[in-house]
Amino acid sequence: MVQFKLPKNSKINQGLTFKIKEKVNSLKILKVYRWDPEKNENPRIDEYELDKKKCGPMVLDALIKIKNEIDSTLTFRRSCREGVCGSCAMNIDGINTLACLKPIDEIKGDVKIYPLPHMKVIKDLVPDLTKAYEQLASIKPWLQTNKNNQNSSLDRLKIKKQSPEKREKLDGKWECVLCFCCTTSCPSYWWNSDEYLGPAVLLQASRWVNDSRDEERKSRLREINDSLKLYKCHSIMNCTRSCPKGLNPAKAIADLKKAIVTDL
């Protein structure tokens, strides 16, 4: 029988509140999702009060300040702090984005922070990306040479030149930082993540399909020409709206579908 109620242990409780002692004019409250797999407890929302004047401008600055000065148990991923590594992706104020690119001042009221939606949570704001990376590996995100290529292996190892025009075809694709903000905002991926590759991986597929140096364009297209892997995209466009790098994975997916029709 179908169960329509959420299990009791998925209910989010009110958690701890960390107040600042002195009175400040630039108070900001962060409400942060917490869950520890080592404690047999429901997830909770902890509240942290911060003085904005004593904190950097971005949401990631606030999280780092909390971890360094208020609550060292708060767990999240980050590395570059400049929108390049893709590791600080989370849901901030209802939108998937990179915490290091999201200014605190853009958020009216309290800052609500959750992990990326519809992914298993490892701890607090850290999602389990194992499946997403397996899907990435499945599209072979590297240059391939054709097995039937008659050139000597030495020739095949030579650096392959690419004209500026052909290189331009990779624009809008190589900039992807694999943050999975798009994939985790895609309703089709929420319900079909076992089979559907999702917008981030399909944008990567398009990056390699369109690389003039790659010798396996057709086999790449054949591989993704699948009702579940590719055609579960119904052009809802949530992916493009949520990309913090301003990329357009929905268009990349549409272009892949077109290439399958014209090239196979």
Ligand code: SF4
């Ligand atoms: S356009 Fe496709 S990939 Fe993007 S959100 Fe919609 S269904 Fe998902």
Ligand code: SF4
């Ligand atoms: S397309 Fe944008 S949102 Fe999707 S993984 Fe790449 S950078 Fe992140």
Ligand code: FES
């Ligand atoms: S810390 Fe690298 S993208 Fe945010």
